[in-house]
Amino acid sequence: MTIGFIGLGHMGEPMASNLLKAGYKVHVYDVAPEAVKTLVKKGAIAASSIAEMAEECDVIITSVQTGQQVKEICLSQDGIFSHAKPDLLYIDCSSIDVITASTLHAEAKNLRIAMLDAPVSGGVSGAQAGTLTFMVGGGDIDFARAGPFFQAMGKKIVHAGPGSHGQAAKICNNLLLGISMIGVCEAFTLAEKLGLDKKTFFEISAHASGQCWAMTSYCPVPGILENVPANKHYEPGFMAKMMLKDLRLGQHAADMVNASIPLGSLTAELYELYVNSGYGEKDFSGIINFIASKEHN
Amino acid sequence: MTIGFIGLGHMGEPMASNLLKAGYKVHVYDVAPEAVKTLVKKGAIAASSIAEMAEECDVIITSVQTGQQVKEICLSQDGIFSHAKPDLLYIDCSSIDVITASTLHAEAKNLRIAMLDAPVSGGVSGAQAGTLTFMVGGGDIDFARAGPFFQAMGKKIVHAGPGSHGQAAKICNNLLLGISMIGVCEAFTLAEKLGLDKKTFFEISAHASGQCWAMTSYCPVPGILENVPANKHYEPGFMAKMMLKDLRLGQHAADMVNASIPLGSLTAELYELYVNSGYGEKDFSGIINFIASKEHN
C-alpha cells in the first residue's frame, strides 16, 4: 500500500513525516524542491508529477492553501482524478470553502473515486506532535478505511457527516472560536479598565457563565495560563491570518445558504483590520492588543 | 441581630425567604403591600418605612431594578444612610451601573457605613434554591462579615475586589456571556443550513476550540441538553430583557472608561431588536430564533 502526499508546507511536512514514522511507504510532491528533499531524507520517494503519483498510489492526501489549488490538483488534465487508480482513496486535508469541497465530491462520485474532506485543527505544533484533530466529511466506509492514516497523523478523528461536512464543521467551529476570542478580549479589556485584577476576573468568569475555551484554554491575557501564545509575545499557535481566512470562509458559506452571522462578520472585519495593521503572522489571540489599543509587547 | 430586606420581587422574595429559613430575624420593605404580606406569612416583620428599618437593623440588603432606585433608597432624606445604626452593614444585591455603585460606596465611606455591592447570577430558580452566585465588591472585613448571609442565600461567593468591583465583574462576565450566546446561535444556525446534524456538530464543537458555557451548559438549540430553556419553549431562566439591561450597563461602563467593545455593543443592539419584537420575557437563549429568522416554537 502506497500513500501519496501533495503539499509539504508548515502543516503537510510534519504530517507526511508522521506517516513515514508509522511505517507507510510515502510518495511526495510539492512545487518547492527543497520541501521534497527534506522528506526524501526521511525516507519518502519524490514523485515527478501529480499524474505519476496518481498512477502509483492507493491513497492520496492533499494539504494546500486554497480551494482553487485543490481544484487544479484534482481536476486539471494532469491532475489526480484523470490518472487515479481504480481504488483510490483521496483525502483533502486543506481548509477550503464548502462549495469547492462539494464540487470535488460530486466529481469524485461521478468517477467512482472515494473521497474525504478532512480539514484539521491543532496548528503546526499539533501536526508535529501527531495530535491533530480531523473533522471528516464523506461516506462511512471511506471514513473507516482512512482511520489508520488519520491515527498516524492525529489524535482525534470525528466524522462530521457526508461529503463537505468536514469543511462545514470546521468553519462553524472556528466562527464560534473567533467570536469567543474577541469576546474574551473585550471582557478582559473592559475589566482591566474598570480596575479589576486580571487573575481575579479570570477566576470568577472561568467558573461562571462567561466560560469558554478561548479563555480557559487559550487566554489572550499574559500571565494567566502557561504555554499559551499570550506568554510568548503572541508567537503562533494559530496565526491571525489563518483565523481571518476561516472567518471569510464562514461569510462565503453564510452567503451560499442565506444565513445571517452578524457577530461572525464583524469578527472577520476586526481580524482584517488587525492583519492589515501588520500582525497577520502573530497568534490570533494577539488581537487583544488591537481591542485594547496597546502596542504588542 | 436583625436583617432588613428591601425589594421583594422575583429575586428578593426568595432571597429573603431563605434568610428566614436560615433562622435570621428579617424585617422587610417593599412598595407593593402584597409582596410584604407574603413574607410576613413566612415569619418576616413588616417595616413601616425605610427610615424605621434603618434605625432597627444591623444589616440591610437591597434588591431592586435600577441604580436610580438604589440611590433614592440610600441617599434620600428618609433613606438608609441618614438613619443608619452606627455599625450598619449595607449590601446591595441589585445589578446596577458602576458609577452609581462607586458613588454610593464613596458616600458610605464618608458616613463610616460598611457597604458591599453584591450582584447575583443564577436567576429566579437559583434564588429559590439558594444556589445564587454573589460577585462582591468591598473591603475584606466587610466581605468576611457578610459571609453567613450570602451562604444562606447562595452557593458561591466570590470577592471581586474593592467597592463597585462586584458590579464590574458581573458586567464583564455577562458581556462575554451575551457575546458567546449569539456566537453559539450563529454557529448552529449556519451549521444547520449547511446540513450538519445538530447533535453531531454539538459533539464536535463541545470538545473543540468553540466550546463555551453558553453551548455546553445552556445550549440554545432544542433537543440537545436536558433542563435548559430551549427545551421549555424558552421559558426563562434568564430573561432576554435582563440580558439587554446588563449589556447596556456594559456599554455605559465602556463609555465611562474609554473601552471599545464592538462585539458587545452589537450584541446589545441585537438583543434590543429581539426584545422590541416582543420577546423580552423569553429566555435570552431564545434569540436563536431571531438569528435564524424562525418563529418561536
Added chain:
Amino acid sequence: MTIGFIGLGHMGEPMASNLLKAGYKVHVYDVAPEAVKTLVKKGAIAASSIAEMAEECDVIITSVQTGQQVKEICLSQDGIFSHAKPDLLYIDCSSIDVITASTLHAEAKNLRIAMLDAPVSGGVSGAQAGTLTFMVGGGDIDFARAGPFFQAMGKKIVHAGPGSHGQAAKICNNLLLGISMIGVCEAFTLAEKLGLDKKTFFEISAHASGQCWAMTSYCPVPGILENVPANKHYEPGFMAKMMLKDLRLGQHAADMVNASIPLGSLTAELYELYVNSGYGEKDFSGIINFIASKEHN
C-alpha cells in the same frame, strides 16, 4: 448592424425593448420561451441558440443574475466567445463579482473580443423609462463604440475605468447606499422614539451634515417624499434581496483585496435577517420596519 440580447427578465426585457424602439435590429435569447415571445411581438428575432446568435450579431448584450451564468454563456463550448464574429462587441449588464468580470475580460482579451462590463442602476422603472445609469469598465475605444446602445437604454453613462471597474464602482456605490439607508433608518427611528416630529427632523437633517441621497431622494419614512416606495407600502423600486446580493458582492470583493468593511458587513447581515424574515421582495427602504420592530404597513 445587429444586436443580440441574452436574458429577458425584469431588467432585460425593457432594455431590449428600448433598443427595438431606437430602431435597432435585435436578436433575443432566453431560457424562458414566454420571455422570447413577448419581445418577438415587439419586433425582435428569436435566436435558436447562443452560438447562432454569436455567429450573426455584431454586438451582444447579456443581462442575467449571477457570475456563474455569465461565465457559462460566454465560455461554454456553445457559448459566445467560441462563436463570436471577428469584430464582436460584448457588453455584460449583469451585476456580478469582480473576479468573474476580470476573468471574462482576460479571456476576451486573449480572443481579441471587445468587452465592457456595464452594470446598471435605476431598477425596473429606470429600465422601462430608459433612464438607467450605466457604470462601465473597459477600454476607451470600446466605450465610445457602445455609446449609442447605452443611450438607447439609459440616461447617464459613466466610464469607471478599465475592465471590471464598472462592477467595482457599482459595488462600492451600493455598499455606501446600503450603509446610508440603514443609517437613515436608525436616525429616524431614534428621532421618533425621542419624540421628534419626523418632518421637522427631516427638514433639519436634510440641510445639515447628516444629509444623504437615501434620506433626501428616497426617504424610508412614509409621508415625507412623494413617489418613493415608503409611500407605496414599500413596493419596489430596488428589492431588498437585490441590495443583499450587492452587499454580499461587496464582502467578496473586500475579501479578495483585503479590505475591511465593518459597517458594510453588518449592513449585509441586517439585510440577510430582513430578507430571511420574508421581505426580500419589498423595497430595500422597507428595512426601516425591521430596525424599528414594526409590522409592514
Added chain:
Amino acid sequence: MTIGFIGLGHMGEPMASNLLKAGYKVHVYDVAPEAVKTLVKKGAIAASSIAEMAEECDVIITSVQTGQQVKEICLSQDGIFSHAKPDLLYIDCSSIDVITASTLHAEAKNLRIAMLDAPVSGGVSGAQAGTLTFMVGGGDIDFARAGPFFQAMGKKIVHAGPGSHGQAAKICNNLLLGISMIGVCEAFTLAEKLGLDKKTFFEISAHASGQCWAMTSYCPVPGILENVPANKHYEPGFMAKMMLKDLRLGQHAADMVNASIPLGSLTAELYELYVNSGYGEKDFSGIINFIASKEHN
C-alpha cells in the same frame, strides 16, 4: 439688557465675542481666569460668581462639556436657578444627554424660568465666523425671544420642538453623520484597493445613490475637495473625540427609549478604537486612515 455667558472654551470664547461685537453687554464666567481675561479685554465684564451673574443678567448662556457640569451650574445652591431674576431666559448651548436636558427643563418649568436647549454644529471655525447652526428645543415664545442672540452667533437657527428636542435632533443628525462618514471611508478604501481612480469614483458616487454630505461636502480622501481637513493632515474641523462623545450620547439616548442602532453603536466603537489609538484630536474624517490601516500623513 445684559447677557451672562458661562464656559469660555474653544466654542464659548468666540461665541461670547460675537455677542460683544453685536453690541450686547456681556458678563462672563469661567473656572479658568485666563479665559475670562481674554473676554474682558474685548469689553466683557467679569462676574465674580455664577450666583452674582444670575442676579444681574436677563439672559444666561452656558457652553460647557458635560451634562454633569450643566446640572451643577444650574441646580447647585450657588447656581443659576436659585438666583435667577424673575424673567430670566436660560439657554444651554452645550451638547449633553437628553435625560439631563429634560431634567433641567422640568426643573426650570417648576421655577418658571424660560429655558432653551440649543446645541450647535459648525465647530470652532463656525463659532469664530459666526456661522454656527443652532438646533433648539423649547417653547415658541422663548425661541422667538432668543432669536437675536442666536443670530449674533450663528447663521442657521432651527426649532426642533419642545424642551430637549434640540439635543435629540443633534444626536440623531450626528449619529447619521458618523455612520455616513465611516460608510464613505469604507467605500473609498474598497474602491482604491479594487483599483478605481479616486476622482473617478467620487464623480460617479457623488451623482449617484451613494451621495452624502460626508462625501460631497467633507470628503475624507485627500485631493478631492478643497478646504477640508483631509487636505490639511486632518487638522480639525470636528475632532474625532467630539464625534465619539456624540455617538456615546446616541447610545445613551437609544438605551433610554429602547431603540436599536446597530450601525450607530458599531460606529461609536470604531471611533473609540480610533481615539484610543491616539487620534482623538484629529478631525473625525481621519478615521479613513484607521479603516484603511494607513499611517496618518
